[in-house]
Amino acid sequence: MNIIATLGLTLMSFAIGFLAQRSRMCFIAGFRDFILVRDKELLFGFFSFLATIWLLTSIMYGTGLIDDGIPQTTVDEITSTISSEESNRPIAETENAEHTKELLSYEFNLLFTGGDFPITSFFWISIIGGFLIGLVSVWAGGCTLRQHVLFTQGNGDALYYLLGFFSMAIIYELFLRRIINELF
Amino acid sequence: MERGRVKTHYLKPWLFGIIAGVIVVIPVMFLPVKVPVSYSFCLSCHTHDLINGIINWFSGLYLPQTFVSRKILLLTSPAVIAGAFTAAAIFGERRKINAERPVQSFLSGSLIMLIGIIIFGCPTRLIIRAGFGEVYGIVAVTGMVMGIVAASYLIRFKWIVGR
Numbered sequence: 598m599n600i601i602a603t604l605g606l607t608l609m610s611f612a613i614g615f616l617a618q619r620s621r622m623c624f625i626a627g628f629r630d631f632i633l634v635r636d637k638e639l640l641f642g643f644f645s646f647l648a649t650i651w652l653l654t655s656i657m658y659g660t661g662l663i664d665d666g667i668p669q670t671t672v673d674e675i676t677s678t679i680s681s682e683e684s685n686r687p688i689a690e691t692e693n694a695e696h697t698k699e700l701l702s703y704e705f706n707l708l709f710t711g712g713d714f715p716i717t718s719f720f721w722i723s724i725i726g727g728f729l730i731g732l733v734s735v736w737a738g739g740c741t742l743r744q745h746v747l748f749t750q751g752n753g754d755a756l757y758y759l760l761g762f763f764s765m766a767i768i769y770e771l772f773l774r775r776i777i778n779e780l781f
Numbered sequence: 782m783e784r785g786r787v788k789t790h791y792l793k794p795w796l797f798g799i800i801a802g803v804i805v806v807i808p809v810m811f812l813p814v815k816v817p818v819s820y821s822f823c824l825s826c827h828t829h830d831l832i833n834g835i836i837n838w839f840s841g842l843y844l845p846q847t848f849v850s851r852k853i854l855l856l857t858s859p860a861v862i863a864g865a866f867t868a869a870a871i872f873g874e875r876r877k878i879n880a881e882r883p884v885q886s887f888l889s890g891s892l893i894m895l896i897g898i899i900i901f902g903c904p905t906r907l908i909i910r911a912g913f914g915e916v917y918g919i920v921a922v923t924g925m926v927m928g929i930v931a932a933s934y935l936i937r938f939k940w941i942v943g944r
Contacts, residue, residue: 602812603854609808610822610857613801614864619872620792622801624904625929627794632933642794643908647922649802650912657806720920726900727907727921730893731928736941737889740904741824741897744890745858749866753880761890762825766832768891769898770844777899 614745623743625734805909812849819913820849823906825897827857 616622620642627639734740737758739747744762747755808821820826830850837844849855869875880886897903900921902910907925910918935941 598854599852602808602852603856605811606808606821606853607856607860609804610860611864611867612804613822614861614866615868616792616797616800617861618865618868618874620794620797622794622797624908628926628929629933629936632930633937639794642798645795645798646802647798647908647912649799650806650909651914653802653806654913657810719917723900723917723921724924726896727924728928728931730896730900730904730907730921731925731930732932733889733892733896733928734904735929735932735936737886737893741893742861742903742905745824745861746865746869749862749875750869751875751877753878754882754886757880757883757886758890761887761892762894763828763832765891765894766825766829766898767836769829769895770833770836773895 613742617742618746618749621743621746623739625731625740626743629735802912812853819906819909819915819918820847822857822909823902824858824861825894825903826901826906827855829894829898830855831858 621639622642623639624643624646627641627643630636630638631640737744738754741762744755744758748759805822809819812821826847827850830846831854833844833846834850834854836842837846893903900907900917902918902921904925907918907921911922912918932941
């Protein structure tokens with residue numbers, strides 16, 4: 598267990614939660630408010646978030662600050678690292694390995710020097726899943742980050758949202774994973 | 782509403798976008814294992830990993846976890862709750878609002894978690910993945926925007942009831 602990294606990531610999430618409460622940020626509500634009441638403020642938040650990450654990662658790939666360069670990791674590396682470092686544990690990743698391989702092998706360069714655009718099954722899963730996420734989030738009234746913030750402000754609906762959110766993580770592991778893996 | 786009254790005390794959303802973008806990208810350099818790309822912030826994936834790790838710890842099962850979560854305890858969701866609680870408590874914005882639509886909220890929360898596990902990301906992480914230049918992240922964000930637009934027009938024509 599890497600304590601420094603754990604503390605760092607926890608502090609980072611703490612800061613994001615603090616700032617999200619101060620700014621009422623919601624990534625879903627930007628487009629929704631623009632369509633319904635023509636309020637552009639949250640839309641600027643969406644695009645500045647996207648643009649900042651895009652710019653920073655472009656600079657970091659170019660200058661080599663992310664030492665892997667463009668994120669490309671094959672499944673061979675995953676399994677070899679697991680077997681060398683934690684050989685006492687069976688490889689629990691194998692169930693996800695095909696899925697991960699499909700995802701990881703098609704990263705492309707931000708500076709557009711390589712990579713392709715494959716239409717695999719995960720393409721359709723991504724686009725349909727993204728569509729459903731947008732639809733259901735508007736139905737719920739906010740993205741996940743916003744629901745966490747609303748819960749701390751004492752909103753009852755957000756409490757039920759989070760209850761469903763956490764319980765589904767357990768239900769998925771116990772019942773649904775096998776069904777979904779057979780489907781795809 | 783009261784949003785206009787105290788607007789000057791709020792952090793502007795575009796400023797939040799810039800600050801949060803910097804905060805999210807910087808840890809990627811320091812993560813000890815970089816197997817899932819752009820894994821510095823996600824509410825559904827990290828919660829899934831945390832819950833699986835806890836179940837593994839107590840029961841001795843081998844539920845699948847991402848590789849980072851073996852090295853780091855991913856306390857993202859509790860930390861976000863703690864941070865937002867601190868801010869809400871400091872600035873006195875906590876007040877109890879009773880649940881109006883518990884079943885709808887519960888169902889939508891569980892659906893978001895289910896889809897989020899399958900396509901690797903809550904809305905926030907989909908944007909992060911798109912910013913990192915991952916093809917399927919961009920695809921998923923495109924789908925998400927289409928879904929938001931569709932749902933907004935459904936609300937406008939009063940087919941569904943939004944908040």
